[in-house]
Amino acid sequence: MKIILMGPPGSGKGTQASFVASLVQVNSMSSGDLFRENLANDTELGKLAKTYMDQGKYVPDDVTINMVMSWIEDSENNGGFILDGFPRTLSQAQALDDRLNGVGGIDKVILFNVPELELIKRLSGRILCRKCQTPYHKEFSPPTNDGACDKCGGDLFQRDDDSEVVVKERLKVYRQETDPVVERYRGIGNILEIDGSLPIRVVEKSLRTALG
Ligand code: ADP
Ligand code: ADP
Ligand code: ZN
Secondary structure (H helix, E strand, O other): OEEEEEOOOOOOHHHHHHHHHHHHOOOEEEHHHHHHHHHHOOOHHHHHHHHHHOOOOOOOHHHHHHHHHHHHHHHHHHOOEEEEOOOOOHHHHHHHHHHHOOOOOOOEEEEEEOOHHHHHHHHHOEEEEOOOOOEEEOOOEOOOOOOEOOOOOOEEEOOHHHOHHHHHHHHHHHHHHHHHHHHHHHHHOOEEEEEOOOOHHHHHHHHHHHOO
């Protein structure tokens, strides 16, 4: 199974990635998480990515494509994968198609539709585990113990790029760069659209149904 999770910032991709991974028994990868891991480890890639992430811009295609392709090299041996947040540009989608040409291509693209006002509420209250990057929300999905991750006990922090100014820019970039990718998959006809504005458990149910 090769699955892509798409949707604007805050639509619930990260939250649902681990659920989908447990359903279909393959590994999941978030390009944003990989950039943040590089940042935490102070790598050259991390330093470069930060200059774009801080402004709410996309990291250049060549860098992003290389990073994701090397992840795919490793995980394809498991028979599939879930990509959270890649591809976000037409060039990235083309690179992925070229890479999967001959091995069956993408099986399903899942798009989380959420109205903009709801996205802003979610991003302004999002907190993230510093160790395993599990997302929580102060109000909608709080951790059991204040300030600590349910899964690994790591401490929780707010992302710098979840500030109001940067969120506005990220939503704009999504409309410009990623809406055309959604249209491309709509044209191919392998996209499943989910109402991502419903509560987390209800979204899980829709995913379970959609993935059979
Ligand atoms: P979101 O919660 O907005 O979906 P992510 O955590 O997935 O954010 O990504 C954080 C940042 O990492 C993005 O704003 C962008 O700068 C960079 N990034 C992540 N994925 C990509 C990608 N596929 N192409 C370019 N930049 C990316
Ligand atoms: P993305 O990876 O698409 O940027 P996240 O999964 O990080 O989005 O979710 C953004 C924020 O919204 C997080 O704080 C998360 O806890 C919360 N959230 C995710 N799904 C839902 C939902 N269905 N209802 C309410 N809040 C949600
Ligand atoms: Zn954790």
